[in-house]
Amino acid sequence: MADHRPRPPQRQLPPGVVRLGSIAGSDVLVTPSWFLIAALIVVIMSPVIESVQPGLGALKYVAGFVFAVMLYGAVLIHEAAHAVVATRLGYPVGPITIHFLGGATQVEEESRRPRDEFLIAVVGPLTSLLIAGVGALLWWAGPDGLLLFAVQFLAGANLFVGVLNLVPGLPLDGGRVMRAAVWGATKSMHRGTLVAGWIGRGAAVCVMAWPFVAQAITGRTASLYNVMWGFLLGMFLWSGATASMSHSRIQQRLPQLVARNLARRTLTVPADLPLAEAVRRAQEDHAGAIVTVTSSGTPIGLVNEAALLATPPERRPWMPTSAVARTLTDGLSLPATIHGEDLIRAIGAMPSPEYLLLEEDGSIFGVLATADVDAAFQQGGR
Known part of the structure; x- marks a missing residue:
């Protein structure tokens, strides 16, 4: 998702942050939290990979790491799409940061028009859905074994990322699309932020409650894993929506400072x-x-x-x-x-x-x- 907070002055990277290179003039940074989630993906995926392709031995862990790189490579393409469109529209863009919950592109100025806000926001989810579509075509081409599983994983993960980011609540890209729509209709970016922010807060509550709702519907006890991830994702959405609303209120006060x-x-x-x-x-x-x-x-x-x-x-x-x-x-x-x-x-x-x-x-x-x-x-x- 694109982040509009002003970029701080250039300084040394924080401990553990790795610079991979640059895309569209933006540095690509990976935080230490990514390595933790990559390790978790390896642990989760290795037995699945073993069942799909028996006899790999220790190579199943290597394959699990490749799956983690594939997933976050798709996230990087998603974020790079934000950076490219923002740059084309004349907005300065800071680094692209990959972290355990996905990524963020640092656009250094607020959008000047609802149209710009819409285009910068919507291109990310559309890119993820396009990658999912490419994965579906490759799936149709008929690979088998571990290659088929990799294609399914790539298509499914990008479909999830694309659809999730179209949820019309901040801080997701869909929230920025909603903000652009309300901004265009009411001529007030602040009002658009508040509407998308409250939708984001509502989505956060739904995500945290979902494991327990699913338990009530299916009768299956919610696993600690699902509860934990529901809580983490819900807190991420709640804090992001709240931060966006607070920032908008600050922007409202700025013109009074002469x-x-x-x-x-x-x-x-x-x-x-x-x-x-x-x-x-x-x-x-x-x-x-x-x-x-x-x-x-x-x-x-x-x-x-x-x-x-x-x-x-x-x-x-x-x-x-x-x-x-x-x-x-x-x-x-x-x-x-x-x-x-x-x-x-x-x-x-x-x-x-x-x-x-x-x-x-x-x-x-x-x-x-x-x-x-x-x-x-x-x-x-x-």
Whole structure:
């Protein structure tokens, strides 16, 4: 399934994660959890393989591993289809990650149109169903023995993946198709996310309850294996749907975050001015922030509020204001017009308690405190 969360900056891979290469410009990563599920598939499949092709001995375990690779190779093709379509539509795509419950393609921007959302989402399940169709044709061609079983396994697994991903609930691809449909009908992506999210939560409950429902219908006791997988898959669906809904609510609040509206009144002082005098002037001017400047008026530092408050008043007359100021570097000066997601990205790229806001002509507009952004965001969510 495609994942729209913003991609973090490039960094070293986490321990155990293996990079296999790249597809359509996207790195293919395999998490340690895949090796666990591959081992489980080997354990489950080896006696079945032995019954289909007796006399393999230890090779049945090799064959079981090949089946695991086949299954997740099909998952990789499914995810690569998402990546190719997203790239063709002009969206930057991050890595494709294979994990024990399947895979995820990291699309780095939200869809701009319902049509794009639909195309990126639907191509994955359609690819899985196409592979299932190819498997069915090969089955019809008449292989036998272990080869026939491999074809049946490939066709059945991809049919399951394709149909499952068409369930119209997030975080499945079908949920994104549903979101696109509701978005197109109501002109609200947020509403589409909530509808698909609640369907996803409902699907999660059904998956967790199914082993017990089947027990009531058939009279056969639900196995621990089925209960465990029902719980894991259900929790995956529930947490994914909930995360998508939470992210959508955050996106709804972002337009309310306008740097200009959150700026503090700012006092400019020489860097060598005694801190006590700078504080006195700020209080007199009702300023909420202090910026140090050169003799020509060029800003060079931002007074850190926490450092200022931690400085005892009796020491302030003997300290230059620059002693509690952070030197202005790239990323600490932002345009006063910045807002919404651009503002959040700028803060995330260069974490700091304060930022200097500048007008288009380079003049100082004010200081933006991260605490004020957080408070405004929380207030907007109430």
